[in-house]
Amino acid sequence: MANSSFDLTGSLAATRRASEQLNSVDQCSEALAAMGRAISQRQDDILEANTLDLEISRDMAVPELVVDWLKLTPERVQTTAAIFNRLAAMGSFANRGCQPRAKGVCQDRPVGVVGFIYEAFPDLGAIAAALSIRTGNAIVLKGGSEASRSNQIIASILQGTLDDIGLSQSLIFPVESTEVSRLDLNQCQGIDLVIAHGRPSLVQQIAKQATVPVIASCMGNCYLYWSASGSLDQVYHMIVESHSGTPDAVNRIEKVLVHESHSENSLIRLWNRLQEVGFVLKADAAIAHSVSHSLVAVADSEWNAAYLKRVVAFRQVKDGAAAISWINAHSSGHADSIVTADYTESRRFITGCRSASVYINASPRFVRNAKQTENIALGMSNGKDVAGGLIGMDVMRSHQRIFHSP
Numbered sequence: 001m002a003n004s005s006f007d008l009t010g011s012l013a014a015t016r017r018a019s020e021q022l023n024s025v026d027q028c029s030e031a032l033a034a035m036g037r038a039i040s041q042r043q044d045d046i047l048e049a050n051t052l053d054l055e056i057s058r059d060m061a062v063p064e065l066v067v068d069w070l071k072l073t074p075e076r077v078q079t080t081a082a083i084f085n086r087l088a089a090m091g092s093f094a095n096r097g098c099q100p101r102a103k104g105v106c107q108d109r110p111v112g113v114v115g116f117i118y119e120a121f122p123d124l125g126a127i128a129a130a131l132s133i134r135t136g137n138a139i140v141l142k143g144g145s146e147a148s149r150s151n152q153i154i155a156s157i158l159q160g161t162l163d164d165i166g167l168s169q170s171l172i173f174p175v176e177s178t179e180v181s182r183l184d185l186n187q188c189q190g191i192d193l194v195i196a197h198g199r200p201s202l203v204q205q206i207a208k209q210a211t212v213p214v215i216a217s218c219m220g221n222c223y224l225y226w227s228a229s230g231s232l233d234q235v236y237h238m239i240v241e242s243h244s245g246t247p248d249a250v251n252r253i254e255k256v257l258v259h260e261s262h263s264e265n266s267l268i269r270l271w272n273r274l275q276e277v278g279f280v281l282k283a284d285a286a287i288a289h290s291v292s293h294s295l296v297a298v299a300d301s302e303w304n305a306a307y308l309k310r311v312v313a314f315r316q317v318k319d320g321a322a323a324i325s326w327i328n329a330h331s332s333g334h335a336d337s338i339v340t341a342d343y344t345e346s347r348r349f350i351t352g353c354r355s356a357s358v359y360i361n362a363s364p365r366f367v368r369n370a371k372q373t374e375n376i377a378l379g380m381s382n383g384k385d386v387a388g389g390l391i392g393m394d395v396m397r398s399h400q401r402i403f404h405s406p
Contacts, residue, residue, distance in 0.1 A: 006179045011170075012140070012190035016113050018168035019138035027167065028133055029088045035161045036084030039126065042157050043077045049149040050122065057146045065308055066199070069120035069247050070147050076247070079369055080123045083376055087134045090373050108397040110136035112192040115185050116378075117142045117206055119198030121248070122150035127368070128195070128378055129158055129172050135396040140173045142185055144198075148176075186210035192398075195391060197379050200306050200332075215395055217379035218334035220254050220306030222364055225323040225349065228259040230339030232266055234361060236273050238337065241363040243310055250366035250380050251335040251357075254307050256314045257323045264291045267314070271295070274312065282313040290316075303330045320345055324352040331355065333382035334389055335364040356382045356389030 022028065039046070050072040057067055114137050116128040125141045132139035143151040155174035162169050175185070186194050186206050196206040197217040207216040222242065226235050235256070242253040258267065271281050271293060282302070283295040298313045303326075317323045327336050337359035338349045346360045357364070357380065370376050377392035 008180055008184060008188065009190060011173060012113060012188065014168075014170040015138045015140065015173045016190065018170040019110065019112055019136070021168065022110075022133070022136050022138070022171065025091060027165070028136070029091065031133060031162060031165055031167055032084050032088035032130055034165055035126075035130065035158055036081045036088060038157050038161045039084065039154070040078060040081040042153075043074060046077055046122075046150065046153055046157075047072055047074070049153045050147075053122075053147050053149045060146075062146050066120050066144075066146060070122070070150070071247070072123060072150065076123050080126050083127055083369055084130045086369075086373050087130050087376065090134065111396050111398050113138050113140065113190065114396055115140040115142065115188075115191040115194040115212075117182050117185060117194060117196050117198075119144045119202055120147050121197065122147045122154055124197065124378060125151055125174075126154050126158065127376075131376065131378070131393055132396060133171060135393050137396050138171045138173065140175060140185065140191060142175045142180070142182060182206060183209055186212060186214065188212065193396070195378065195395070197391075199308070215381050215383065215391055217250075217391055218332045218382050219248060219250050219379070220252050220308045221304070221330075221332040222251050222253050222334070223255045223257060223327045223331045223336045224253045225257045225317075225320065225327065225336075225338045225340075226259060226262065227320060227323075227338060227340040227342065227345055228261045229341040229345070230259075231341070232270055234339045236270055238339065238359075238363045239274065239279075239312060240277060241365045245366045248366075248379075251364035252308075253337065253364065254312055255303065255331070256312060257317045257326060258287070258314055259320075259323075260316050260318055267291055268293050278310050280309070280311045282311065284313075284315040286316045287314055306332065320348055321352070324349060328352075328354050334380045335359065335366070337362070337364050354384075356380070356384050 054071055057070060114132050116139055118124055125143055129139050158172050159169040162171055186209055191212055194210055194212055194214045196203045196214060203216045207214045239253045242251055243249045274281060281295050282298045284298050288295055288297060302313060333355050335357045336353055336355040339361055340346050350358055366380060368377060375390060377390040379391045380389050381391050
């Protein structure tokens, strides 16, 4: 542990006790509504702390991508407040999505203590806390040092609100970077579930080191298959829209598999349009040699990696079966898509593609504050569970099967 004088075990025990006392739906709703108001009212204080984080991060040469994630705006703060208010109005989350099983009754229940380890994104710590309380859990927040001031004031606002309405502040347990390391948390048996969000390298490290269950968020390296019958215009709009999510375009299309029947003219038309809106384009050797258009060559290792930029790489494939095989082998597995006018082909894609979420002629753009309240999410995973890839309320509930004597 980073600081042996810090009693992590004792703090987590208090957090668990707080979660066990969180059994009133009305009290949860009251807490969420009050937190939403407090975040909205304290917007200027949050933005002031965030400005200090930004100044220090730039002096420390923090990567520009992380700085973009770190930078709060009035819109992001108000969106966070709106999510609290929407969850407050939702009511009980108990026993949603739990199907009865043969010879047993299935009920869902809170996970208990959720650990959220995240990079930048100070607003995401607040949203994670809201989802946790709505589902009857307590949460441990472990943010990055680049957002320390923003994280501190947000946690202070949320804990102060809990205290005002008579709930334990221990329901939200912010961990300072100097007190406990990420490794301490993802190997701590006092935590029931860890959710990791940030750059792929960080998330993969946490998942690899963890000795407790981990849900790893995925970003980028999503594939689109442009089938023989697919529309060029639809391909263009799906790519552009997938990159428009802010501040983290979680489901951005970064790789396009092109059916070999598409003409050189079609490819050039698509590439010109993408370049006009700021995309950097790459291609495999087959396309680069057959098309009279200057594109950057793709290294073999890039097909498995996320760019997290406005970069798209193109690869030619023989047919849908080859596209599905390539996607299953190389994509991140959380959100892949197809453009096709052939219903049979779309069904083959759904059946063959092993990704957690599949999009048929629809943009995979990720929206954190989804229209349906139950789909509000922190990010996307490649897990094929009840949540369908969304890291939201469903993953914060466990299923308990109850058996009675015959």
